[in-house]
C-alpha cells in the first residue's frame with residue numbers, strides 16, 4: 001500500500017540517497033532522478049510518449065466500463081454553481097466573439113428541426129401552464145391597452161401562479177367587450193371553473209359584479 005512513488009525493490013521510483021544525488025539526464029532539468037535516470041516528470045512524459053496506444057486503450061476501456069457513473073458525475077458537475085458561473089462567463093465571451101455564426105447556426109437548426117422545436121415548446125408550455133396563461137393574458141391585455149403602466153406585474157403573475165388546478169383566471173369585467181374595457185389588474189381577476197369561464201366568455205351585464213351570466217341561459 002501507499003504512494004506508488006515510494007519505491008520498489010529495484011530502487012527505481014524511489015528516493016534513495018543515490019537517486020537523490022543524481023540529476024535528471026534531460027538537459028536544463030535540475031530535478032533529482034526518479035527512474036531510468038530521469039526525474040518524475042520527465043520519466044512520466046517519456047512513459048506516456050512510448051505507451052500512447054496502450055494508455056489510450058486503457059482510457060477507452062475505463063470510459064466504456066464506467067459510462068453511467070461518469071455520466072452521473074459530469075451531470076452533477078454541470079449543476080454546481082461554480083460550473084454554471086464558469087460556463088456562463090465562458091459562453092458569454094464566446095457568444096460575443098461568435099454572435100453572427102451562432103445566430104445563423106441557431107436559425108438553421110430551428111429550420112431543420114421544426115417538429116422537434118414544436119415538441120420542446122409544447123413540453124415547456126405543459127410544464128409552465130400558469131406562466132403561459134399569464135403571458136398570453138398580458139399580451140392580450142397590452143393589445144387591448146387594458147394593462148395600466150402602474151400595474152404590479154409580479155402581483156399579477158402571482159394570481160396566475162396560484163390558480164387552482166382545473167380553474168381559469170378570468171377578467172371579471174372583460175377586457176374585450178364592445179361596451180367596456182376592463183383592466184388587467186389583480187382586483188379584476190377571479191378564478192372560474194373552465195366550464196364556467198367558457199360560459200361567461202366576454203359577457204358584460206353593466207354591473208361591477210358582472211355575474212348575471214351565472215343565472216341566465218347560455219344564449220346571449
Ligand SMILES: [Zn+2]
Nearest residue numbers: 024029039042
Ligand atoms: Zn527532469
